[in-house]
Amino acid sequence: MRKLRTLDLSECILLAKIPESIHTLGSLKFLYLKGCDLLSRIPHLGGSTVSLPYFVVRAGDDDESSSNLVLLQSTDPVELQISELENVKSPGEADRIKLVEKHSLKDLKLEWTRGVERFVYDKMLLKNLVPPSTLKKLEICGYNGVSFPAWLVGQLPNLVSLVLRDMANVEEWNTSYSSDEEHVIQILEIHGCPMLRMKRSLLKAKSWVISHSDNVLSSLDECTVSHASVSSSTSPITIVLSVKYCKGPHRWRLLQHFTGLSSLSIHNCGDLTGSPEITHHLSSLEALCLEDEHMEELPKWLGELASLQSLEIRWSNGVTELNETMRQLTMLQSLNLSYCHNLSLPHWLGELTSLKELVVCSNDVLRSLPESIQQLTDLQKIKISNCPKLEHVVNESLEGMMKRTHNQETVCVMPASLKELTIHICHGIKSLPEGIHQLTNLKNLEIDECYYLYQWCKLEESKKLAHIQNKSFVW
Incomplete structure (x- = not known):
């Protein structure tokens, strides 16, 4: 060829x-x-x-005056990822490729290798890598400058996603030079920028993700923020916020700038039990995810989130029980308890009357779901996975087992509304509850790696499970 x-x-x-x-x-x-x-x-x-779209910059031989970056001059791709920018030998090379004139370009990633020598200062190079106004997605990684050039955001009116990653030396970001104060991007992510402080006006974004960047949080109080509304609209701008591995002081004061949040994720950000100020700005919160391997108890303010519809608690081995205050979460529709190995389920679970979905994954102490689950008349989906001590799907008390229908049949302790039941890797469970055939709404049943339950299901498939349309039994 x-x-x-x-x-x-x-x-x-x-x-x-x-x-x-x-x-x-x-x-x-x-x-x-x-x-x-x-x-x-x-x-x-x-x-x-x-x-x-993956272009690697090569410096070439020592006697060459330029890198291979100039080869991009004749291209006009839709997507472009330029890596190893430390090999660019002069700012003029960036001028020659005329990035700003590549109007087909919608997705751009610029990446330097951290910890290696450069031919050109990063800020001098980035200043000349001006993207076209058509750009929608921008990611900058490994940038070693102290501040950003003025074109970042200010000259990108169509930008919908911005990711800043692994910038150990960046100290400030002044977005006050933005030419369009009404411009709202969809996604802003800041990862591994520990020195970065926001300055003056705050960039408007519907979704924020902040990780390993403590100063970003603490600097928000120094910014002029207008996140309550844009133009004549009264709707909040930022509705999704995710904070990961940020443990700086006063980190939760940032929430005063994001009133109207509908979704909040907090991952490994230290003790939350002593942070009651969190709830002052979360009256509209609908989805919450908490993840912290060192957390020993859930914050009591959980029960004050009256609008909460989805709650996910992950990787919190120190947590052994759900707070009593959570009984007040009557709007909760989805509860996901994953990798909380020592968490017991309360007898009052049935008081979460709006619950439609329950997921329990990797629990080392769970022996059964509480019998009160029968009170959840809207519950449609149950998924249980990797619970080695599980013996029964639902705890059937003596009183519960003696309940009979008018035909003298045992009443099923699971809610009649149930549509999906999934059980994975639960070797201790030997059968499904009595009266399972009464669950006429149950359309999907999946049993995987549960040897005794698999045998029971195969035996009862043509009798108690005949009404279920979609069945999957795998061992």
Whole structure:
């Protein structure tokens, strides 16, 4: 294939390696690798070959005055990821590729390798890598400058997603130069920027993700914030907030800038039990996810979230019980308790009267679901996974087992509204509750890696389980 000019391997999803000999194809001009997610590395290509959308900057020989970045001058891709920008030898190379004129470009990622020497200061280079106004997605990784050039956000009116990642030295971000004060982006993510402080006006985004960036949180009080509304609308701008691995002082004061949140995730941010100020700004919260391997008890303010519809508690091995205050969560529709190995379920679970979905995953102490679950007349889905001590799906007390219908049949202790039941890797359970055939709404039953229950289901499949449309029994 010595005359080959274009090689398109896009969407070759199983492609893991390209032979190094590809650099011998002297006529090859373009190599397309979009969707080749398993490709571990891009081999060194010939001097005039352009790899898209993944372009690796090569510095070339010491006597060369420029890198291969200039090869992008003749391209106009929709998506472009430029890595190893530390190999660019002069700011003029960025000018020559005329990134700002590539109006087809919608998705751009700029990446420096951390901890290696540069030919050009990062800020000088980034200043000349001005994207076109058509850009919708931008990600910057490994940038080593102290501040950002003015074009970031200010000259990108169509931007919907911005990700800043692994920037150990960035100290400030002044977004007051934005030319469009009404511009609201969909997603803003800040990861691994421990020195970064927001300055003056705060960028408007519907969804914020902040991780390993303590100063971002503490600097919000220094910003002019207008997150309550935009233009004449009275709807909140930011409705989704995720905070991960941020343990700086006064970190929850940021919530005063995000009134109207509908979704909040807090991951490994230290003790939450002594933070009652959290609830002052969460009157509209509908979804909450808490995750902390060192958390020993759930915060009492959980019961004050009157609008909460979805609650997820994950990776909290120190938590042994749900708070009594949670009995007040009568609007709760989904409860997910995953990887909380020592958490017991309360007898009052049935008081969560709006509950439609219950998920319990990787629990080392659970022996059964409480009998009060029968009171959950809206419950449609139960999923139980990896609960080695589970002996019964639902705890059937002597009183419960003696309940009979007018036909002298045992009443099923599970709610009649149930539509889906999934049980994975629960070796101790030997049968489903008596009266399971009465659950006429049950349409989906999945049993996986439960040896004794698998045997029972196969035996009763044509009798007690005949009414279930979709059944999957795997051992």
